[in-house]
Amino acid sequence: MHFALFVLLAVVTIHPLIGQDRISIVQFLREQRDQTIWKPERLAQDYETAFIELWDKLRACGNQYAPFHEFAFNSIDRLQLSTAKSLPEGIKIQSHSPQRKSILSRSEFGEALKTLENLGFRIEQTEWHHSKFEAPKDDAAKSEFSFSIHARGPKPDSQFYIVRGVLNIAWNHKSNPNGIFEPDYIGIKQIDLLTRSQAAPFEESLWLESNKRETPYSIVLVEDLNKDGFSDIVFPKLNKIFYNEGEFNFREVPLTTFPIRTRTTAAILTDLNLDGNIEYVVASHEAPYLFAYTYNSDTQTFDGKPFGIWKSESPLVIAMLAAGDLTGDGYPELYLGPSTPAYEDGKMPTPYFDANDGKPAYLLRNTGGLRYTDISQETELSKKRGRRAYVASMLDLNNDQSMDMVVTSDFSGIDFYENTGGTLKDRTDDWVDDRSLFGMSQTFADFNRDGSMDLLAVGMSSTTARRLEQMGLGRTEFPDHQEMRMRIAYGNRLYYGNRKGDFRQNEHSENIARSGWSWGSSSLDFNNDSYPDIFISNGFLSKGTARDYCTNFWTHDIYNETNVTTSQISKYFNSFGPKALVGGNKMGWNPYEKDHLYLNLSGEGFINIAYLFGVSNGGDGRAVIGEDFDNDGRVDLLLVEQDSINASERVYIYENRLPSAGRNWIGFDLMSSKGKALIGTRIRIIGDEYETERVYTLGEAYSGQTPSKIHFGLGDAKAIITAEVIWPDGSKTVLPEPEPNFYHRISH
Numbered sequence: 001m002h003f004a005l006f007v008l009l010a011v012v013t014i015h016p017l018i019g020q021d022r023i024s025i026v027q028f029l030r031e032q033r034d035q036t037i038w039k040p041e042r043l044a045q046d047y048e049t050a051f052i053e054l055w056d057k058l059r060a061c062g063n064q065y066a067p068f069h070e071f072a073f074n075s076i077d078r079l080q081l082s083t084a085k086s087l088p089e090g091i092k093i094q095s096h097s098p099q100r101k102s103i104l105s106r107s108e109f110g111e112a113l114k115t116l117e118n119l120g121f122r123i124e125q126t127e128w129h130h131s132k133f134e135a136p137k138d139d140a141a142k143s144e145f146s147f148s149i150h151a152r153g154p155k156p157d158s159q160f161y162i163v164r165g166v167l168n169i170a171w172n173h174k175s176n177p178n179g180i181f182e183p184d185y186i187g188i189k190q191i192d193l194l195t196r197s198q199a200a201p202f203e204e205s206l207w208l209e210s211n212k213r214e215t216p217y218s219i220v221l222v223e224d225l226n227k228d229g230f231s232d233i234v235f236p237k238l239n240k241i242f243y244n245e246g247e248f249n250f251r252e253v254p255l256t257t258f259p260i261r262t263r264t265t266a267a268i269l270t271d272l273n274l275d276g277n278i279e280y281v282v283a284s285h286e287a288p289y290l291f292a293y294t295y296n297s298d299t300q301t302f303d304g305k306p307f308g309i310w311k312s313e314s315p316l317v318i319a320m321l322a323a324g325d326l327t328g329d330g331y332p333e334l335y336l337g338p339s340t341p342a343y344e345d346g347k348m349p350t351p352y353f354d355a356n357d358g359k360p361a362y363l364l365r366n367t368g369g370l371r372y373t374d375i376s377q378e379t380e381l382s383k384k385r386g387r388r389a390y391v392a393s394m395l396d397l398n399n400d401q402s403m404d405m406v407v408t409s410d411f412s413g414i415d416f417y418e419n420t421g422g423t424l425k426d427r428t429d430d431w432v433d434d435r436s437l438f439g440m441s442q443t444f445a446d447f448n449r450d451g452s453m454d455l456l457a458v459g460m461s462s463t464t465a466r467r468l469e470q471m472g473l474g475r476t477e478f479p480d481h482q483e484m485r486m487r488i489a490y491g492n493r494l495y496y497g498n499r500k501g502d503f504r505q506n507e508h509s510e511n512i513a514r515s516g517w518s519w520g521s522s523s524l525d526f527n528n529d530s531y532p533d534i535f536i537s538n539g540f541l542s543k544g545t546a547r548d549y550c551t552n553f554w555t556h557d558i559y560n561e562t563n564v565t566t567s568q569i570s571k572y573f574n575s576f577g578p579k580a581l582v583g584g585n586k587m588g589w590n591p592y593e594k595d596h597l598y599l600n601l602s603g604e605g606f607i608n609i610a611y612l613f614g615v616s617n618g619g620d621g622r623a624v625i626g627e628d629f630d631n632d633g634r635v636d637l638l639l640v641e642q643d644s645i646n647a648s649e650r651v652y653i654y655e656n657r658l659p660s661a662g663r664n665w666i667g668f669d670l671m672s673s674k675g676k677a678l679i680g681t682r683i684r685i686i687g688d689e690y691e692t693e694r695v696y697t698l699g700e701a702y703s704g705q706t707p708s709k710i711h712f713g714l715g716d717a718k719a720i721i722t723a724e725v726i727w728p729d730g731s732k733t734v735l736p737e738p739e740p741n742f743y744h745r746i747s748h
Contacts, residue, residue, distance in 0.1 A: 120155030164192030200614030201658035283318035322699025324394025331366035337389030344420035346570030349411035353484035379424035398501030408439035441702035445523035461491030517590035520624030528713030537621025676748035
């Protein structure tokens with residue numbers, strides 16, 4: 001331990017006045033560490049202020065040119081672009097490729113900006129992230145900033161531009177009179193320019209918006225309740241069904257006649273007793289019962305009274321539900337993931353990279369008659385019940401005709417369980433190469449079209465963690481914290497699968513790893529080229545400034561203070577932690593991160609094109625559902641966004657209007673039948689040149705549910721040889737030469 005901290009602890013032990021104020025001790029300990037262990041990081045925070053203020057000013061003035069003209073520096077590299085290369089969907093890409101060094105003065109750069117402004121180019125969005133820092137020694141301090149700029153123009157054309165890359169900053173030796181360090185020289189390490197001249201294919205509609213301090217849309221379930229072929233939308237917390245009447249028209253009706261009075265925390269729609277009627281299963285805050293309603297097809301609502309399907313011995317705080325048949329009798333079991341927020345009562349997930357200290361999860365066996373019993377302790381899930389699970393899926397991963405389970409958790413990562421005769425065996429170490437991430441959601445698709453299911457686990461990447469790693473900073477008494485830092489903060493993990501249940505990352509996985517503080521996801525094939533694409537919602541808490549709380553999390557919050565109680569730590573967090581600093585609007589936490597749409601480059605990698613396609617929303621995204629709401633064969637998007645300043649929510653629908661360009665598609669509506677299960681159904685497409693498949697699961701969407709409707713893009717193929725529907729019991733329905741550009745209704 002650092003000598004100064006050792007002396008401090010000795011003083012704290014013997015000094016009665018200091019000993020009476022444990023909150024002050026925590027604050028003093030942190031300040032001492034900031035002056036010693038974390039001094040380079042605190043200095044990095046000081047130096048980045050110039051870019052934080054630039055970002056704040058750009059947002060405040062609508063992201064136009066004035067803040068760039070005001071931004072102080074001495075010189076900057078001239079951008080020199082390579083010859084444009086073509087990507088799919090009319091996208092051109094160019095890179096900075098200097099033939100010789102060319103530097104602009106600040107005034108010359110300002111003139112170039114005026115030219116762009118006069119031509120009608122408009123700056124619409126930006127992002128700036130401090131990824132590397134070298135403290136001043138013999139020469140000036142240096143930094144790397146990753147950035148992106150989204151722009152349109154020139155008027156009146158509708159050309160869209162993404163400029164993104166990495167800048168090398170050489171700082172001035174001294175700060176300005178306001179105490180802000182300014183760049184001396186700005187070098188270009190790497191820049192890409194993406195351009196598209198057509199209008200954005202996704203048309204954004206702000207559909208629903210809540211009042212301040214209300215969050216009625218945070219859970220969203222999508223399913224065709226009335227079996228008219230159009231997917232309906234359910235908001236459990238609002239207690240409303242929005243029936244889809246086609247062409248993006250929705251009819252609002254009550255979800256239940258007898259709503260449960262306590263707050264809904266998780267819900268799903270599924271047929272629990274295989275009688276052909278859907279149950280609405282709901283968990284409510286601190287109620288001991290898991291409740292259900294049965295759908296009345298005559299009234300098209302859940303108008304009966306709720307009934308308990310399972311009773312816990314203690315009040316439930318459940319954040320997610322997943323379902324699937326683990327016992328082989330067709331009836332769905334239920335997995336209940338707990339809610340154990342970080343900072344609650346002064347407790348942090350410990351260790352932050354493999355936490356298993358939360359409230360217990362439950363695995364419930366379906367005993368028939370709409371009743372369940374707890375079997376959590378009868379499986380190897382019992383060893384990891386304390387995970388902070390956000391999503392889970394039950395499906396056959398190793399082609400043995402039994403449903404396995406995958407759970408993705410925050411402060412830990414992904415866990416795999418093999419179904420061995422109706423019980424679950426932990427196979428995480430065998431089935432995956434690296435499980436670590438701050439897990440939020442997951443989605444299954446055959447991303448490289450090799451006929452095997454792949455898995456995307458979505459998590460948070462951290463610029464702060466990368467910067468600390470680059471500087472070699474950490475507390476020596478916590479070696480595991482440093483060793484695991486870049487594994488847990490890696491971001492999204494794209495695992496390519498095979499039919500044995502093995503999931504491994506490859507060189508293309510890196511393309512989608514760092515999207516930000518990520519939440520919901522969807523593996524939609526938005527352009528019907530037969531390769532699934534990826535949409536990810538981003539952003540945690542966007543407040544009045546881009547100043548980021550994240551540095552406090554990585555330098556202090558993840559390390560346990562052993563000489564104070566959790567209640568005293570809780571008081572400290574309330575006064576100086578995220579509740580005070582972020583809640584008090586003094587800073588954000590991973591703020592203003594744009595949503596990502598990764599275009600699949602025919603199985604050979606991905607590239608983020610969200611802005612070019614009209615889906616780079618800059619709010620705090622949460623739940624995401626990809627679904628063809630108007631049945632035109634083009635997958636649309638539903639996005640729930642949190643307004644962190646007003647503590648409210650917005651729901652956006654993005655209508656996909658991308659021209660078909662000769663591409664075809666096919667879809668399948670899975671219809672429930674009495675005595676037959678749907679969850680875990682796989683559909684396999686066999687064509688002349690490839691085979692691919694998709695699977696219907698229930699529980700993989702963050703705070704949401706995807707429908708039992710499966711969509712495939714076919715590319716330029718005008719026909720397919722066979723479609724195989726592999727039901728959960730192993731039986732098959734074979735459709736020879738099914739008609740393309742049509743949704744086929746399939747029942748078991």
